[in-house]
Amino acid sequence: MEIRIQGVSKRYFSEGKAIIALDDVDLTIPANQIFTLLGPSGCGKTTLLRCIVGLETPDSGEIRIGGEVVWSREKNIAIPPEKRGLGMVFQTYAIWPHMNVFDNVAYPLQVRKLPADVIRRKVGKTLRFVRLEGFEKRPATKLSGGQQQRVALARALVGEPKVILFDEPLSNLDAKLREETRKELRTFLGELKITAVYVTHDRVEALALSDTIAVMREGRIIEVGAPRKIYFDADHRFVADFIGRANLVKAKVRGHDDGHTIVDCGLGAIACHGRDLPAGSEVTLCIRPEFIRIAKGEGGAGRNVVNGRVESLVFVGETYEGEIRIGNELLLAKIDPDVDLKAGDPVRFSLDPAHCLLLAI
Amino acid sequence: MDPSRSKLTYSLILIVGVLTVGPVVMLVLGSFSEGLTAFGQFTLDKYVEAYTDPALLDVxxxxxxxxxxxxxxxxxxxxxxxxxxxxxxxxxxxxxxxxxxxxxxxxxxxxxxxxxxxxxxxxxxxxxxxxxxxxxxxxxxxxxxxxxxxxxxxxxxxxxxxxxxxxxxxxxxxxxxxxxxxxxxxxxxxxxxxxxxxxxxxxxxxxxxxxxxxxxxxxxxxxxxxxxxxxVLATHLYQMIATGFATDYGKAAAVGMSVLAASVTLIFVYRALTAESEKYVTISSRGYRPTVIELKxxxxxxxxxxxxxxxxxxxxxxxxxxxxxxxxxxxxxxxxAFSMMSLKHWSAVLTDPLSLLSLKNSLFLGVAGATLGVALSIFVAYVIVKVKTRAAGILESLSFLSFSFPGIVIGVGFMWFFVQTPLYATLWALLIGYIATYLPYGIRPLASAFVQVHSHLEESSQVCGASALTTMRRIIVPLLVPGIVSAWILMATMFVRELTLSVVLSRPGTEVLAIQILRFADDGLWGKLSALGIIMIGISTSLVLIATLVGAQFKAEQSAG
Structure with missing residues (x-):
């Protein structure tokens, strides 16, 4: 089911000050995709999710779920959350402590007054799906974090909603469990024909899980795109910086050549991924650390070859993180742990124009 | 914050403030007054009288x-x-x-x-x-x-x-x-x-x-x-107001002021110390079993x-x-002795109109007081836990204030208040005094119950398609019930046995169990006293047992579903 959000704004009043949580948001979430709202804390992503589910009332705008208007200021429509027929996994899981696993999962069906044998069958099927068979009688308080997460997922899925919403569902798990659960979630959601809206501030989670990512900041959607597009070819400086570690270098466009855009910057003249920008315009050159491939010693000149000096080296396990000094610029680079380098050594690297991203804004 | 919540907060501050700070204010004013009938005419006489009393040093x-x-x-x-x-x-x-x-x-x-x-x-x-x-x-x-x-x-x-x-x-x-x-x-x-x-x-x-x-x-x-x-100070105060020909509530208030001040100061020290002790003990490593010392x-x-x-x-x-x-x-x-045993004292007590009256009064105060007290505590606990404004913080401090009030002193404060009202010498005076003094006993269990009810638990039920009423019935109430039950029982047991406040506020016709027992003790009627005492213990023990059973039952239900 497609979700269409038009002109939704929401303001909070806290200690006499107005805080703009959502600033005229327009967004279309395509059907049957895993769609992620990504952004730093306080960017309005959770507020947007809560507006979709109906736990929060926007100040203006319109929200449609699958063609049905669920909220509209102008048309004076406000369908309460219990009538929207959605599924949601809360950040705290919100597993009811006074019920066992079965009752927690059966609840959405019980409130719909389905016959008991139907409920039993559906709950059994859903618990099997999330691999919690045999846990029916277990009290909710006797579950591990990962199990609670799966009960919450089962409860959200059991009513076969067309849309399921996730509010940072992995943030309460420890790092290792988070990684496993993320993979599991991907598998679960991949098997279902369902629209999933997923809120997170974790860029790895967003990249790994999503079909489409919307990056938010200060109540606005900055950019929407597939994970690879957002990572490699973001239009906005904020997005490029937020989605991964990036070296951002000030540059000025010199001209265009052979499908590449040539810029002048602290690294010299660099051929970049082609972008339609007029000569002389101020831009930002974005280079991800993993695309700076360091070789020892100074090297000959050539296109996009840069000479520098190792400023510092930190061993972080699978790689060294090195800071490379080139004139006034300091670039972060990932260096193979078996390269024999130490601080002060001269180094060279060449940059693939495809990975030199130009950001106009 | 929406206006209805802040209205609730302010009205609760008003109610709890009147209940806890009210008697203290009356105590202060009373200590500067000539007597219960001459309230408000400023005088220092009572302080001079109270603190130059030669008996005070011994006390x-x-x-x-x-x-x-x-x-x-x-x-x-x-x-x-x-x-x-x-x-x-x-x-x-x-x-x-x-x-x-x-x-x-x-x-x-x-x-x-x-x-x-x-x-x-x-x-x-x-x-x-x-x-x-x-x-x-x-x-x-x-x-x-x-x-x-x-x-x-x-x-x-x-x-x-x-x-x-x-x-x-x-x-x-x-x-x-x-x-x-x-x-x-x-x-x-x-x-x-x-x-x-x-x-x-x-x-x-x-x-x-x-x-x-x-x-x-x-x-x-x-x-x-x-x-x-x-x-000691408590009985010294009691003498001034309860025995002799001329009761002197002004002098009692003047002495009570120092007792109150000492008590409040000590409670502040206590709070600082418990905060520090929590800091100390949190160093412990979880899941570690301390070595057991063999006593041999x-x-x-x-x-x-x-x-x-x-x-x-x-x-x-x-x-x-x-x-x-x-x-x-x-x-x-x-x-x-065993051959001489009889039910004489029991039948005497059970036919003694005063004992029966006190039993009736105590039961009424226990049931009505605990019910009203819990009702108030539910709202106060709700605001303390769920409405996190500065006003809610004030309410919290106010409602725990009475922990530090010595009953007999605060009773004198209430006395100064009640004589100005038609509530004087009625059971309602006792009821109000009890609730004010024992409010923390109701708020504590309820506050921890409310802490349990995270807003996500309600919202999640809503998203699952449950109406507000269903959410209330199936999620909120079941989570609050254990807190409500234990708060009610706790308050009821405190009220059934209440003594210190009652010795000040109780009047002929409003005797309670503890007062009647004290009277038997004064008269040396140990047999009757014991019979009535066993009845009192029976009431509070059954209340505690019911509480434990209800709690266990609820736990069992939770785990069995």
């Missing part, structure tokens, strides 16, 4: 010795028991649990009475036995003394001290002790140099709470102190000490009252 010395002595006794005993339970291989550890919940069942008044029955100089049972056995001329013990008061109050405050020290002892980081052992210190030296200093905040907190409680105590000073003419040869003797203490705390008082309620007059248990 203060007695109070100091009584308060420090009993707190020291309860703290040392609690420390001893907590250490044995948490750190040694002493057998039958369930005894310690009994020790910590006993005061819920046996009201202080009756505990004191039972000791008077055992150790009074003229016909105390232990004294009679010892006189016979040892061929003594006079009774070896006189409980009607400062020492007797210290002993009984110390035993009464033992459970609360234990409840403060034991958790600190349990969560104590054993690595601290182990490192001391590694560096060459023995068990005893480690105890003195490491364990006790680290536990110091908890120990001090237990001691100070003991001081506050014994300062506010009325049962022991009246039942054990007054017959021996040992007066001392195991059995130490166990006997604990067993005797448990017997004294839990069994003896009830047994003595039971026995006394059946025998015609005080006598040592013997074949003759």
């Amino acid at each position: 203060i010395v007695n109070t100091t010795v009584f308060v420090l002595g009993s707190s020291l006794l309860s703290t040392i005993l609690a420390l001893f028991l907590a250490y044995l339970n948490n750190r040694t291989d002493i057998p039958f550890k369930f005894l310690f649990k009994i020790l910590s919940i006993v005061p819920m069942m046996i009201p202080h008044l009756l505990f004191s009475v039972s000791w008077a029955l055992l150790l009074n100089p003229s016909n105390g049972m232990i004294n009679l036995v010892l006189k016979n056995v040892l061929w003594l001329e006079s009774a070896p013990f006189n409980v009607y003394s400062l020492w007797g008061m210290i002993l009984v109050e110390g035993l009464l405050d033992l459970p609360i001290a234990y409840l403060i020290i034991a958790p600190a002892m349990a969560s104590f980081d054993v690595a601290l002790e182990e490192s001391s052992r590694v560096f060459g210190a023995g068990t005893w030296r480690t105890l003195v140099r490491v364990t006790l200093p680290v536990l110091r905040p908890a120990i001090l907190a237990a001691f100070i709470l003991g001081v506050v409680r014994s300062l506010a105590s009325f049962a022991v000073p009246s039942v054990i102190g007054m017959p021996g003419r040992v007066y 040869a001392a195991r059995i003797p130490l166990f006997f000490v604990v067993a005797i203490l448990s017997f004294i705390m839990a069994v003896l008082p009830v047994a003595v009252l039971f026995y006394t309620s059946f025998v015609p007059y005080s006598m040592v248990p013997s074949a003759r």
Whole structure:
């Protein structure tokens, strides 16, 4: 089911000050995709999710779920959350402590007054799906974090909603469990024909899980795109910086050549991924650390070859993180742990124009 | 915040403020007034009169010795028991649990009475036995003394001290002790140099709470102190307002001011100390079992000490009252005594109109008071937990204020208030006073219940398609019920036994159980007293048992679904 959000704004009043949580948001979430709202804390992503589910009332705008208007200021429509027929996994899981696993999962069906044998069958099927068979009688308080997460997922899925919403569902798990659960979630959601809206501030989670990512900041959607597009070819400086570690270098466009855009910057003249920008315009050159491939010693000149000096080296396990000094610029680079380098050594690297991203804004 | 919530917060601040700060204000104003009938005419006479009273010096010395002595006794005993339970291989550890919940069942008044029955100089049972056995001329013990008061109050405050020290002892980081052992210190030296200093905040907190409680105590000073003419501040106050021809509420208020000030100060110190003790104990490593010290040869003797203490705390008082309620007059248990047993006192009590009136009044106050008190507590706890504004913070401090108010002093404050109103000498005056003084007992369990109900739990039910009513019925109420039940029971048990506030506010026609028992004690009618006392214990014990059962039932339901 497609979700269409038009002109939704929401303001909070806290200690006499107005805080703009959502600033005229327009967004279309395509059907049957895993769609992620990504952004730093306080960017309005959770507020947007809560507006979709109906736990929060926007100040203006319109929200449609699958063609049905669920909220509209102008048309004076406000369908309460219990009538929207959605599924949601809360950040705290919100597993009811006074019920066992079965009752927690059966609840959405019980409130719909389905016959008991139907409920039993559906709950059994859903618990099997999330691999919690045999846990029916277990009290909710006797579950591990990962199990609670799966009960919450089962409860959200059991009513076969067309849309399921996730509010940072992995943030309460420890790092290792988070990684496993993320993979599991991907598998679960991949098997279902369902629209999933997923809120997170974790860029790895967003990249790994999503079909489409919307990056938010200060109540606005900055950019929407597939994970690879957002990572490699973001239009906005904020997005490029937020989605991964990036070296951002000030540059000025010199001209265009052979499908590449040539810029002048602290690294010299660099051929970049082609972008339609007029000569002389101020831009930002974005280079991800993993695309700076360091070789020892100074090297000959050539296109996009840069000479520098190792400023510092930190061993972080699978790689060294090195800071490379080139004139006034300091670039972060990932260096193979078996390269024999130490601080002060001269180094060279060449940059693939495809990975030199130009950001106009 | 939406306006309805802030309206609720402010009206609660108003109600709780009137209930807790109101009597204090009236106490202050009263202390500067000529008398109950001449309220508001400023005078310093009462202060001059109260503090130049030559008897006051004796009273203060007695109070100091009584308060420090009993707190020291309860703290040392609690420390001893907590250490044995948490750190040694002493057998039958369930005894310690009994020790910590006993005061819920046996009201202080009756505990004191039972000791008077055992150790009074003229016909105390232990004294009679010892006189016979040892061929003594006079009774070896006189409980009607400062020492007797210290002993009984110390035993009464033992459970609360234990409840403060034991958790600190349990969560104590054993690595601290182990490192001391590694560096060459023995068990005893480690105890003195490491364990006790680290536990110091908890120990001090237990001691100070003991001081506050014994300062506010009325049962022991009246039942054990007054017959021996040992007066402390609480009984000194009581004399001014309840005995003699001219009651003087102005003078009582003037003296009460210092008691109140001392008590409030001590509670602040106590709060600071508990905050610090929590800081200390959080160092503990989770899931780590502390090493158990083997008592070896001392195991059995130490166990006997604990067993005797448990017997004294839990069994003896009830047994003595039971026995006394059946025998015609005080006598040592013997074949003759058992042959003379009858239901005389029971039938006397059950046909005595005053006893029946007091029973009726206490039951009414217990049921109506707890119901109203819990209703108020639900709203207060809701605001404290769910509405996190500055006003809610003020409400929280206000509602826990009465913890530090000595009952008899705050009773004098209420008296100054009620005589200005038609509530004077009605049960409603007692009801209001009870709720105000015991409000924290209702708020505590409810606040922790509300903490459990995270807003996501409600919202999640909504998203699942449940209406507001269904959410209320299936999610919110079941999560709150255990809190409501325990708050109700706690308040009801406190109200059924209430003594200190009642001695001030109770008037002919509004007698309550504790007042009637005190009257029997004054008249030496021990048999009737014991019968009525057993009824009182029966009521509070069944309330506690119901609470435990309901709690267990609820837990079972939760796990069974």
